[in-house]
Amino acid sequence: MSKIKFGTDGWRGIIARDFTFDNVRLVSQAVADYVNSLGIAERGLVIGYDNRFLSDKFAEAAAETMAENGIPVYMTETFTPTPLTAFAIKECRTAGAVMLTASHNPPEYNGIKFIPEYAGPALPYITEKIEKNIRSLETSEKMNPENKSRAEIKKINPFPxxxxxxxxxxxxxxxxxxxxxxxxxxxxxxxxxxxxxxxxxxxxxxxxxxxxxxxxxxxxxxxxxxxxxxxxxxxxxxxxxxxxxxxxxxxxxxxxxxxxxxxxxxxxxxxxxxxxxxxxxxxxxxxxxxxxxxxxxxxxxxxxxxxxxxxxxxxxxxxxxxxxxxxxxxxxxxxxxxxxxxxxxxxxxxxxxxxxxxxxxxxxxxxxxxxxxxxxxGKLYSERLDIKTSPAEKERIMDMLGKLAPDNLAGQKITGKVTVDGLKLVLESGAWVLIRPSGTEPLFRVYVEANSIEEMRKLQAEIKGVLGLD
Missing domain, CATH: 3.40.120.10 (Alpha-D-Glucose-1,6-Bisphosphate, subunit A, domain 3)
Structure with a gap:
């Protein structure tokens, strides 16, 4: 079983192998502990779900966990898009929402994410606290809350x-x-x-x-x-x-x-x-x-x-x-x-x-x-390449990215370097290259935007050569 970790938009896993009812209850309890720690649990949580295999049942498990923690639940009547679940937070004035979905992933996946009271994706400091709660729960002898009066589960329809x-x-x-x-x-x-x-x-x-x-x-x-x-x-x-x-x-x-x-x-x-x-x-x-x-x-x-x-x-x-x-x-x-x-x-x-x-x-x-x-x-040409590597090769390239500081690329002077997410090099023509590693697999995403298709292809070839990915 893989470690439960929140990615760019929640935790996802393969149904029955990683994404199990026990793990859904575990994550739900971690969310309940987080909401209770803020002192806003009485406002309740919205729970929505997509129409993947067992999503409605996973949502019921999450709802039961919240109710057992004294958190009122506003559960959607039927499968509901993520934006409607988020919108329901504002409509019901809750402390947030839990959404059961794996978005665009293949059918064997499902997922769960927490949407805070501002009705947008949880920021890293929030998911880090939830993950910390998960680690604590995994090592504790008892997960179920004590001395909590069971809260009500209501059905809602946020669509109108x-x-x-x-x-x-x-x-x-x-x-x-x-x-x-x-x-x-x-x-x-x-x-x-x-x-x-x-x-x-x-x-x-x-x-x-x-x-x-x-x-x-x-x-x-x-x-x-x-x-x-x-x-x-x-x-x-x-x-x-x-x-x-x-x-x-x-x-x-x-x-x-x-x-x-x-x-x-x-x-x-x-x-x-x-x-x-x-x-x-x-x-x-x-x-x-x-x-x-x-x-x-x-x-x-x-x-x-x-x-x-x-x-x-x-x-x-x-x-x-x-x-x-x-x-x-x-x-x-x-x-x-x-x-x-x-x-x-x-x-x-x-x-x-x-x-x-x-x-x-x-x-x-x-x-x-x-x-x-x-x-x-003006006209710009953009393309993303997904380049698979071995784990060892990924580690080599990651080490290289941390030290990479070229003055030129494809015959052009580099005028800017952005490191907020991966490595982005901006050229004097305004063209740019971004190299980002996947967080889950041995793969790199190389984004290029240029002023012509020819410039774009030249930059793609050049950056693959610099990284040793020819």
Missing amino acids: AYKKHLAEIIDFDIIRRAGLKVVIDPMFGCGIGYLEAILREAGVQPEVIHNNRDPLFGGGMPEPSQKLLVEMKDRVLAGKANLGLALDGDADRFGIIDSNGEFITPNMFLPILYYHLLAVRQWRGPVARTVATTHLLDHMARHYNLEVEETSVGFKYIGQCLMEKDAVLGGEESGGLSIKGHIPEKDGILATMLAAEIVAHHGLSLTQMMEKITDLF
Whole structure:
């Protein structure tokens, strides 16, 4: 059995091997101890769950543990997206939430995460305290609480309030007037029924695929990537739809297919959205992005004399900027985003509705919007490479990264070095390279952004050579 450790967004493990009822109760008890230590347990906790294998039963085990600790439980009536579970914290004014989900992981995984009272991902100092509680519980003879009166478990449905909130921050009227044709794909995940209901509220009758519960996710995994959205692309082209909108397994990340069948990457959509917020909504404020996300956002912020907040990878840091830096938009290249006025948690439903608003308002496809933005702010090319290594080779490269300080790369002077998460080298042309090790396997992620495809390929080859990964 592997050690229980919280990653970028909670703890995940293989069902029956690591992710067991005993371990769910253990983690739940550690969360209960943390909440009790803050003196806010009487406010209760929301418990939500996705539609993976046994998620509802794992959620019941978590709820029972909280109730036994005297913590009132507000448990969702049915499978619920992560952003709705987070939203319910604000709606019910609880001390936080526990979400049972493994997000976009393969079907053999499940997971659990704690969402604090601010309704965004738990920051490291919080998960470190929970992990410390887990270690203490593992070595104690008795885990069950003593002298605690059992609290009540209530069932809730956060969707009506969430839908009303979205209608206040998304222009449903302009979507309704545009008469959009939309295909949606919840990828067999717990976003089933939610996005289509919201679109119908905005006057859109979407075509829906993969909207039945399947814990095996159709034999794949619920990740809204280009290679896994082929059927949605075909439906968009065949039906001459304006948009294809997809959600991952717990509906906190998004995937978009444009009317021409092009996959709109998060590194494309974030600048489109930022432009819309600045030019149409006339919002002003910083944009928050992770160290691995496009610098096209920087070009736009510079044009409007606005700040950029660069964070480590992980939406918890983006959420912190939304709360503390008054950022109007926060996003990451892996498909998470949120905006001012919403919860500081990534939300795929919000993202896809914003895409519909943009197309409806501008009367342009997202590809055409991207062309407009690159005409104004320049064009950049981004790509991520996942490079597998042996454990020994990973250790060698990790040691090298700590000492690596070249003056030049691919014939260009290095003008900046960022070490908030991995090693990022910024070149005189504005191009950059980021090398990040995986926290769980012998693998490195190499991100490159450049001004041309040729420059990007040259930098990719160069950095692989420097690291000895040819």
